[in-house]
Amino acid sequence: MTSLTEVTIQTTETVAKELPGPTRDDVLLPSDLNTVFLAILVLFSALTAAYIAAEVILPVVLAVMLKLLLQPGMRFLGRLHIPRSLAALFLILAVFAIIAGIGTAVSSAAKSWGERLPDSLPRIEERLRFVSEPIEKMHRLLAKADNMGQPAAGGGSNLGLTETLFRGTQHFASGLFETILVLFFLLISGDMFLRRLVEIMPRFKDKRQVVDISQQVEGNISAYLLTITFMNALVGVATAVVMWGCGVGDPVLWGVVAFLLNFVPIIGPIVGIALFLFAGLLAIPTLWQALLPAGLYFAIHILEGETITPLLLARRFTLNPVLVVISLIFWFWMWGVPGAILSVPMLAITKIICDEIRPLNSIGHFLEGDAT
Template sequence: MPLPEDPKTLLLLGIFLLLLFYGLYLAGQIVLPIIFAAILYLVLQPAMRLGTKFRIPKSVTAILMIVFVIAGVGALGFSLSAPASDWLAKVPAALARLDAQVRVFKQPMADLENASKQIEHLTDNTSTSATPVTLATPGVTGMLFSGTRNMLVGLGTMVVLLFFLLMSGDLFLRRFVEILPTLSNKKQAVEISREIESNISKYLATISMMNVAVGVLTGLAAYFCGLPDPVLWGTLAFLLNYVPILGPLGGIAIIFLASLLTFGTIWHALLPTGIYLAIHLIEGELVTPLLLARRFILNPVLIIVSLVFWYWMWGIPGALLAVPMLATVKIICDRIKRLAALGHFLGSEPRSEARSSGT
């Protein structure tokens, strides 16, 4: 799609984008449940069609799937809450042990820091008679209550919206097709919609299956390495893998600290950490590209930019949605001719071409 050359048009486009993202930033509590519901709708559409094939009412299928998802997530969260709390309580001890292990490397930096403090003390001319100003901040209980309330409201909105999306089926597509002028336009709209929905559903389902495999392998590795609570580490690996690159990096740090606290030495802690890293390297470099095919592979630089941007916009929910939204945009652009150039830009270089260009 060619960019407009008129300076006024470019200026208006820039202003529109700024207002759009600012509006998304302000309306995060409204927009996030809608996006989550839309993504779950695409993932659950194959199950809805399967239920229709067996003549099961849409309402029954939708309720069963939503109840199944909520019950599964709730049961998993309840079973893992106790071990997660225990490990969080051990974090200070793990950090202290790590500090003791690497103290020999920290001594030069400590000397430099002491010298810097002495220089700062000599040049500090700040008056000591200034009256301190105390800012009133909300209590921890109030912040927790507010955050929990907002989360529950968002989850409730997402569940209700997801139910009605599953119930509506192709209602929006039918209404859109009805207003198109010609029969060829109607056919093209249906074909594009079906292909986009199928590709997005396949992409999200494949990513979810790969994340499950990563979680299972990580849990087994933790079990055979003697790391307590292997189900917790498998679940953590499953969830973190939805945030490419940055999620596994955080998982490496977490598993290393847990292993250090369990085994006591850095060398023993490197074993489960190295296995976890190997699992992610095999999954990210071999299995996922093979399953997703070339058209679904995203530019890694744009993945990082998308993760950072949407985390800044919406926090952790934004980071979880960053890659699915980027993949959705790429799939849509690949199918619409006027946006094919943007879809090509969002894609990654094929690995065979990358190897040939490097030789």
């Protein structure tokens, strides 16, 4: 009789033969434990530095992402014989002019919705009475648990709202200035870092390999970021059209909201469904019609996330969904909302780099998801 261990070994060997992936000859593994421990130590040190110096490193990471996103535009302007400094300045001004224009267009609409909210809450609560009782019970339990951990009143000092907002605005302005400054110098530097790296290489074969890998990595990363940004913009446009068709006001505002939320995997769409459900209940009198905006937004997200984007990115850009969730949680803990937005692009960039550098191919294969 065949033992359970033998059956398990045979099954594992069969699955291993069927699964595609790099062979032993294609993947270079560390030859000793010292290399592994050194790599773990370097990784731990880098993450510790990223956490402690987040105010410095986060603008740099964001600037690098924007540089890769704007690189095709720099090449196009370079073919027109426009100086790099002027081209970089033009692209930066164009990007932030678009952002400022959209922000100005939606700010008044967002303020209007905020002013309508207090007067509309009783009506929404009345329409959702069938779910309000469980929510109230949960709220009471959470409040009770929160009060158990509260210190006695009278000993603390409260920071004024005005001072809090001022500090937040000051922090945002400082980070924005640092990002723009680093982005400008990254754009005008061009291939300076690549040239210095090529000059260090001792042999011509190594120089050529460095150039090939660098160009391939940069091209793939730019293609990935452009594809994701383009698809998120399409989601925003489709959502704006849906909100306009459903009779919800300010479709541009909701399109921008959908565009931004789509950069945050998993959590973004969940927040979007809640927001569009709330907007529908606030703007549409009939209950079933009020549920339509959230349902159509969910359908748009499924169509984009499960069909169109995977087809455009192909297998080489697909990621392990478990690692996507872990990356999202980790970088949200490290850097907050900006970390959550950058988590998937950073994971994809890591995979692209590992795919192009032979000793790291095994890591790239581990990060890869199943083709759909």
